[in-house]
Amino acid sequence: MGTEERAPGRLRVAVAAPLSEENCARILALEPRIDLVVDQAPLPPMRWPADFAGDPSWHRTPAQQQAYDAALDSADALYGIPDVDPAALARTVRANRGLRWVHTMAAGGGSQVKAARLTADELERVLFTTSAGVHGQPLAEFAVFGVLAGAKGLPA
Structure with a gap:
């Protein structure tokens, strides 16, 4: 899969991680x-915002797994690392010869790619990107807030 004809200028992106309807529409x-x-x-329910791995007690049915894999295997690009799991990433890269790009929002995307043990040819074929740094300013503001809260005795 992943090699069927595409309309020129189109990019088929499979969502492999939770993404709100609002963001899909955007x-x-x-x-x-x-x-x-x-x-x-076929995505595990999140227990809190940005819980991409989801509830560990949740499992796909065989039909859901087949549909999930088929969607991933037909994409030019993925939003998210499948199941936040290096083995699932490796399976998808190897099953989908047309896959060109994987983008992850979750921290640790680079370590998951490394743990997938992709070959040099696979790493050459598929571009991996992250959103590293996008939350830098808010995290810095939160850190300063924490320091000031402690210095001013805010918890008391």
Whole structure:
């Protein structure tokens, strides 16, 4: 899979991690050349915001797993590392010869790619990007807030 014909100028992006309907709509509004493949049903429920791994007690049915894999294996690009799992990433890269790009928002994306033990050819074929640094300013502000809160006795 992943090698079927695409309309020129289109990018098929499979959502492999939780992504809100609002953000899906924003992506499509800002970049109409994307065919966004979104099905939240085969994704584990998040226990808190940015819990990309989701509830560990949740498991896909065999039909959900088949549909999830088929979506990933038909994409030009992935939003998220499948199941936040290096083995699932390796399976997807090897099953989908048309995969060109994987983007992860979650911290640790680089270590997951390394742990997937992809070959040099696979790493050459697939571009990996992250959103590293996007939260730098708010985290710095939070750190300063924590220091000031402690210095001023805010908890008391």
